[in-house]
Amino acid sequence: MINLFWPIIIVVAANTIYNISAKLTPSEVHPLASLSITYFTAALLSILLFFITSENKNVITEIQKSNWTAVVLGLSIVALEFGYIYIYRVGWNVSTGSLVANISLACVLLIVGVFIYKENISFHQILGMVLCAVGLLLVTK
Known part of the structure; x- marks a missing residue:
């Protein structure tokens, strides 16, 4: 049963932290400057976790297996986070x-x-x- 729900628990916990962080993003900072720090942190964490969890330690080989979906996912995530920051800035x-x-x-x-x-x-x-x-x-x- 836990195999079914552990990803949901992670999503709910991460989304809770995410929304609190988006709401508390200082209004003085440009959202895209803040998101640059966010994505730098995310990139470092992703690379670190890749090396910890992957049997194949060649990140370039793994990146070459990817397709257009990784780029579109990146674009959609930036739009999503930009939108959430503004949801709270406009008063929600x-x-x-x-x-x-x-x-x-x-x-x-x-x-x-x-x-x-x-x-x-x-x-x-x-x-x-x-x-x-x-x-x-x-x-x-």
């Missing part, structure tokens, strides 16, 4: 900003799953999406 509370963004994301990904990946959608999922929409209306009022 930490209790609602992330909630609205993540519920909206869940609804969009449900639609993406159905139309792009041909995933099945159940009545319960449709009902859940409707409840999410109602919840978004209630939370943002």
